[in-house]
Amino acid sequence: MNADAKPAPVDARFWTPGVMVMVAFMVVGFLFIIARYIGGLAAVTNLDNTHPWGLWIGIDVATGVALAAGGFTTAALSHIFGRQQYEAITRPALLTAMLGYTFVSLGLVIDIGRSWAIWHPVVYWQNNSVLFEVAMCVMIYLHVLYIEFIPIVVEQVKGKVALPGRLSIFDRAVEGLLELADRILGKVMWIFIIAGVVLSCMHQSGLGSLMLIAPTKLHPLWYTPVLPLLFLTSAIAVGYPVVVFETTLATSSIGSDGEMSILTPLTRVTIYLLGIYMGIKIGDMVVRGTYVYLLDGTVQSKSFLVEMIVGVIIPWFMLLIPGVRHSRRALFIACTLIIGGVAVNRMNVFLVGYQPPYAETSYFPAIGEIAITAGLISTLMFIYRICITYLPVLSLGDQEVSS
Amino acid sequence: MKINRRNFFGVAGTLMLVGGTLGAGLKKPQAARKPKAPLDPYGCVVDLTICVGCRKCEQACNQANDLPSPQASFDDLSILEHKRRPDASAYTVVNRHYIGKLDERNRLIPTFVKIQCMHCQDPACVSACMVGAMTKRDNGAVYYDVSKCIGCRYCMVACPFQIPAYDYHDPLTPEVRKCTFCYDRMSKEGKKPACADICPVEAITFGKRSQIIEIAYQRIMSDPGRYLDRIYGEYEVGGTSWLYISGEPFEKLGFLDLPTRPMPHLTETIQHGLFSYLWAPLALFAILGGFMWTLNRKQIKGNSEPDKTGGRV
Numbered sequence: 073m074n075a076d077a078k079p080a081p082v083d084a085r086f087w088t089p090g091v092m093v094m095v096a097f098m099v100v101g102f103l104f105i106i107a108r109y110i111g112g113l114a115a116v117t118n119l120d121n122t123h124p125w126g127l128w129i130g131i132d133v134a135t136g137v138a139l140a141a142g143g144f145t146t147a148a149l150s151h152i153f154g155r156q157q158y159e160a161i162t163r164p165a166l167l168t169a170m171l172g173y174t175f176v177s178l179g180l181v182i183d184i185g186r187s188w189a190i191w192h193p194v195v196y197w198q199n200n201s202v203l204f205e206v207a208m209c210v211m212i213y214l215h216v217l218y219i220e221f222i223p224i225v226v227e228q229v230k231g232k233v234a235l236p237g238r239l240s241i242f243d244r245a246v247e248g249l250l251e252l253a254d255r256i257l258g259k260v261m262w263i264f265i266i267a268g269v270v271l272s273c274m275h276q277s278g279l280g281s282l283m284l285i286a287p288t289k290l291h292p293l294w295y296t297p298v299l300p301l302l303f304l305t306s307a308i309a310v311g312y313p314v315v316v317f318e319t320t321l322a323t324s325s326i327g328s329d330g331e332m333s334i335l336t337p338l339t340r341v342t343i344y345l346l347g348i349y350m351g352i353k354i355g356d357m358v359v360r361g362t363y364v365y366l367l368d369g370t371v372q373s374k375s376f377l378v379e380m381i382v383g384v385i386i387p388w389f390m391l392l393i394p395g396v397r398h399s400r401r402a403l404f405i406a407c408t409l410i411i412g413g414v415a416v417n418r419m420n421v422f423l424v425g426y427q428p429p430y431a432e433t434s435y436f437p438a439i440g441e442i443a444i445t446a447g448l449i450s451t452l453m454f455i456y457r458i459c460i461t462y463l464p465v466l467s468l469g470d471q472e473v474s475s
Numbered sequence: 476m477k478i479n480r481r482n483f484f485g486v487a488g489t490l491m492l493v494g495g496t497l498g499a500g501l502k503k504p505q506a507a508r509k510p511k512a513p514l515d516p517y518g519c520v521v522d523l524t525i526c527v528g529c530r531k532c533e534q535a536c537n538q539a540n541d542l543p544s545p546q547a548s549f550d551d552l553s554i555l556e557h558k559r560r561p562d563a564s565a566y567t568v569v570n571r572h573y574i575g576k577l578d579e580r581n582r583l584i585p586t587f588v589k590i591q592c593m594h595c596q597d598p599a600c601v602s603a604c605m606v607g608a609m610t611k612r613d614n615g616a617v618y619y620d621v622s623k624c625i626g627c628r629y630c631m632v633a634c635p636f637q638i639p640a641y642d643y644h645d646p647l648t649p650e651v652r653k654c655t656f657c658y659d660r661m662s663k664e665g666k667k668p669a670c671a672d673i674c675p676v677e678a679i680t681f682g683k684r685s686q687i688i689e690i691a692y693q694r695i696m697s698d699p700g701r702y703l704d705r706i707y708g709e710y711e712v713g714g715t716s717w718l719y720i721s722g723e724p725f726e727k728l729g730f731l732d733l734p735t736r737p738m739p740h741l742t743e744t745i746q747h748g749l750f751s752y753l754w755a756p757l758a759l760f761a762i763l764g765g766f767m768w769t770l771n772r773k774q775i776k777g778n779s780e781p782d783k784t785g786g787r788v
Contacts, residue, residue, distance in 0.1 A: 108646070109646050109647070110646055111644070111646060112642070112643055112644040112645050112646040112649065113641075113643045113649070114643035114644045115644075115646075117643075119641075119643060120643070121560065121562060121563075121631065121637075121639075121640045121641060122637060124628035124629075124631035124632055124641065125628065125632055148763070151767065151771075152763050152766050152767045152770070152771075153766060153770055154767075154770035154771045180627075183627075184625050184626040184627050184628075185624075185625075185626020185627075185628070185641065185642070185645070185649035185650075186624060186625050186626040186647065186648060186649065187626075187647070188647070189624070189625040189626070190625060192606045192623060192624075192625045193605050193606055193625070196606035196607050196608075196623045197607070198604055198605055198606055198607035199746070199750070200601075200602045200739065200742075200743050200746065200747075201602065201603055201604060201605040201629075201746075202603070202742050202745075202746060203603065203605040203627065203629050204605035204606070205746060205750065207605055262764075262767060265767075266760055266763045266764055266767065267760070269759075269763055270756050270759050270760050270763065271756075273756075273759060274749075274750075274756055281742055281745055281746070282629075282632075283632075284741050284742045284745070285599050285602065285603050285632075285633045285738055285739060285741075285742045286599070286632055286633055286635070286738070287734070287738070287741070288635050288731070288733060288734070289632075289635075297741060297745075300745065426632075428637055429637050429731055430560055430637050430729075
């Protein structure tokens with residue numbers, strides 16, 4: 073990622089071995105989705121009456137939303153707080169968020185029992201429900217993301233519209249439409265950018281409020297009235313590490329570097345953002361006295377320790393070291409740990425820490441659940457790859473084609 | 476390319492504003508939530524000292540709700556060897572508990588506990604349901620409207636008694652399944668719930684909740700040696716329409732120790748504190764708009780080439 077370079081379509085071989093593996097996962101996931109719609113949720117999941125939410129809620133929805141936070145955090149930094157040197161990372165982050173939220177919605181469609189009724193919240197409002205607020209925000213935000221993405225598409229196709237065959241008579245009309253969209257969006261985009269940040273703050277924190285209705289079921293290590301604030305601050309903290317993670321992956325698979333000039337200062341901000349999250353989290357533990365559960369040897373205490381030590385404290389101290397922030401590899405490791413920490417946190421809140429009464433077994437995801445999750449993530453990455461190949465998303469500067 | 480100190484304080488300041496806004500929302504006095512409950516609902520008291528575990532209530536429930544016939548007949552009492560929970564094909568089940576007391580011939584004395592939806596006065600499932608498929612009716616029933624349900628199963632996550640069950644085998648039209656309090660029988664035919672109607676030993680007393688609580692206390696007072704001086708469900712999670720009196724400690728009979736505060740209290744306080752008239756989102760929008768305007772004006776003056784994806788303010 074080069075700060076001075078203009079975003080451009082990536083000129084690299086598309087069918088790499090990695091892409092083939094993605095396609096394999098997509099096919100397997102698709103087969104399990106068919107099974108889900110033939111045999112019901114019981115055919116592919118380990119969900120039961122005591123464990124109504126599983127991997128799809130923990131990973132596809134909760135973690136997916138958290139990790140798509142790069143979209144609104146970079147938009148805020150670059151467009152609202154005027155740090156335009158970060159412009160280069162807003163486009164890939166926006167693409168990630170757009171695809172991330174699309175797949176959060178797809179995951180939900182598969183998870184809910186009556187997939188065809190997914191539109192009901194638009195008509196049947198129940199504003200006491202946290203989930204209603206989350207659903208509405210996610211739905212509106214998904215549209216905001218698509219609107220924010222329009223200029224990127226327009227930029228690529230404007231002046232080059234050539235529809236095949238007889239459709240070519242519409243070429244000029246489409247051009248006119250693109251021109252109009254470009255002009256109108258340019259004037260009103262600020263509304264969508266701010267709305268995107270506001271909606272994100274609302275539903276990121278809302279996801280944290282979800283489990284507050286079950287105080288007797290969520291383990292005290294996670295059940296706290298400030299859970300919404302923890303979800304919001306952790307989502308903000310994980311935003312830039314996700315950008316570092318995907319930028320490093322994208323540039324190394326395409327064979328480019330020189331992005332450190334922009335990633336290093338970004339991670340200095342992360343020290344503060346992750347520090348705020350860590351401070352609230354540890355402060356909350358001290359205030360509520362839940363440290364008594366830390367060493368009781370249960371799965372929950374171990375999972376909490378992993379979440380905090382490996383996922384928050386170690387990477388935070390790593391980022392304090394200037395050498396880490398300037399080393400591509402070390403920075404990648406630190407950011408991966410932060411991402412893992414947030415993912416483990418979401419899994420802990422929704423799955424590990426969820427201790428329903430009368431449960432005869434504990435929940436562990438079935439092969440079908442894992443396969444569908446892997447399939448959805450692979451499809452997301454596959455479409456990401458298509459987008460960066462045909463649209464001006466990445467700003468790479470001097471490109472080298474990988475072998 | 477460096478983030479200087481002043482810039483950072485801009486970011487940090489806004490974060491604090493966001494946090495502060497959230498915090499202020501939590502404390503807003505207008506948000507204090509009042510318990511919700513119908514004024515004069517019906518209820519049932521189950522007297523665990525009377526129940527003999529005959530499973531007639533299970534059978535009546537099965538017929539009243541057109542549920543699939545079970546593999547073993549309702550006369551088969553060997554099923555009581557195992558503890559069961561209500562599920563998609565049985566809205567009420569009876570479990571047998573031995574708490575260690577012996578009769579005069581040294582045999583263990585069983586206590587039978589009928590389980591079904593408690594029909595909370597201020598139900599978590601009703602508050603949780605995003606489409607309002609769960610509602611608390613005036614007659615006390617927690618009513619499920621399948622035509623609104625999308626199958627998110629948040630009601631099952633929210634229920635403190637772990638009651639709602641799900642049709643996991645149905646690929647397209649699964650339903651949340653739980654005791655209906657025989658809503659149609661009660662509201663249309665003016666009858667008691669089927670289980671209360673059939674009970675041969677009259678272990679279930681049906682009536683207005685306020686009245687049956689009085690009856691239950693009279694029964695406890697008239698024979699203090701037989702009963703514990705407590706009605707389970709009178710105060711649990713803000714009160715329930717199904718109530719229990721017992722001679723044995725409730726915690727030994729599979730009853731959960733639950734708080735008296737209604738489950739929706741905290742979430743609804745947060746939600747309405749933050750989102751009444753959308754004041755918090757609108758305030759945040761205004762604050763961010765202010766930042767955008769002041770910070771980018773300077774930037775644009777010094778930058779001849781405005782960026783493409785929306786920096787043009």
